[in-house]
Amino acid sequence: MQLFYNKFIEGRNITLSRDESNHCVRVMRLSTDDIIYITNGKGTLCKSRITKPDKNACETEIIEAIDVPPERDCSLHIAISPTKSIERFEWFLEKATEIGTDRIIPLLCKNSERRTFNEERLKRVIIAAMKQSLKSWLPEITPFVSFENLVKKKFIGNKFIATANEPHGNNLGSLYQKGSDIIILIGPEGDFQKDEVKLAQNNGFIPVSLGKSRLRTETAGLVACCDVNLINLLH
Template identity: 40%
Template sequence: MQVFYTPDIANDTYTLNEEESKHCSRVLRLEVGDVVHLIDGVGGLYEAELTNINKKNVQLKVVNKQSDFGKRNHYLHIAIAPTKNIDRLEWFLEKATEIGIDEITPIICDRSERKIVKEDRLEKVVTAAVKQSLTAYHPKVNQAVTFAQFLAKQSHGNKLIAHCMDGDKSYINQLIKPTETCLLLIGPEGDFSPAELEIALQNGYKPVTLGNTRLRTETAALAGCFEVNFLNRIND
């Protein structure tokens, strides 16, 4: 079943934008009468029938709708330092969207090798993963901010920071319970600086470990994403 992302859908008829229309008619070669899936990014999954096809737009009629499709019982926000090779960050976004994540914020840290990210590109990666995995909820991709700016924002729920420095740390499942909100900080390849860790701890973040091996940034973030989802799945 082909899937299209339609965040502005509001009634029982819908016209795909020009890009999606071209993909539908010229690449997929769908025809009038074919049925596709539409997702609105906020839990709505629609079945729609193609009613008209021309060069620039494809029109559809909704024949069925499911609300809260695939809704998770928890909320996960991961703030991650952008990787030097942007492909690795995009890989994380794709896989995390498939596994289950609600919000992503790129954070620029003291030891970050990449200071600039293109949020529109990250948004496209997430949208493609949403369509591929038939996820009705589209994760929120925030603009990149500095570590200090991020900590200054008000946040709620469990606040965790994964780091490689010495000191007492807990496993994620020792600090959060199913259905709770979780905010996890993942630093750059060179880890957070001691000053950043100290500020985070002063702001209520709890240190966690993701295992005994040294992980790449995107691997650590994905490991955290999986742990939170697994914790909620086995207790669902």
């Protein structure tokens, strides 16, 4: 199955973007009448036939449109401070997309070492991971949000903040309620500051551990993502 991404799917025909056309026609060497799949990343998957294999604007005709249900009955939001090494953050984005998450919120904390990133580049990493894992749901990555703004924002569901100082008994897996929408905050390399944890608690966030190990930021994000997906699979 060859999966391509097109943000908008309307009508009976889809013209792929320049990047996707290039990948389809030049890299994959697909041509007229070849069958490809195109998703809008919002649960629509179209089985399509190539009608004009143009490497800048490949035209296709939809044969069948399929509604793909969301992967979980609940929504998983991971608010995470991007790592100093952007490579480690990109790795997190790839894995979170593969394993399954709905929204990634880059978090600006007091100890955050990285305070900028190339949004377009990160979106490309997520799109590539979605295509690779043949998903039809694209995780959203938002612009940077300050810690204070985020914790004060309304969120209906389970609210957690991962901290290294929490006893192992209070782990995410034990406290998260299966089927609930969830937001979890993951701190920067130097962890959250104490007053940040306090502010989160005052706004209804529960401090949790992610197990017995001292984890890097991107690993903590990954473990949170795995834990929520697993709990939702268990009987």
